Amino acid sequence: CVLGTLADAYFRGYDCIVLEDGTGTTSPEGGFENVIYNAGGSYGFVTDTKRIITAIGH
16 A cells, blocks of 8 residues: 555655655565565655654754
8 A cells, every 4th residue: 555655646746755664564574675665766765753853843
């Protein structure tokens, strides 16, 4: 679901961010790593909640 939504957003022109510590899955082993790898390598970038909160100044 996350990867599909991410791909749709990317192809619609959105700048995409995936929060690694805010993402989970019930997929078999390797599913989470696949999403994180593809998110950062193809559709945007990956960070965590601490860094994004710091970046927006709160």
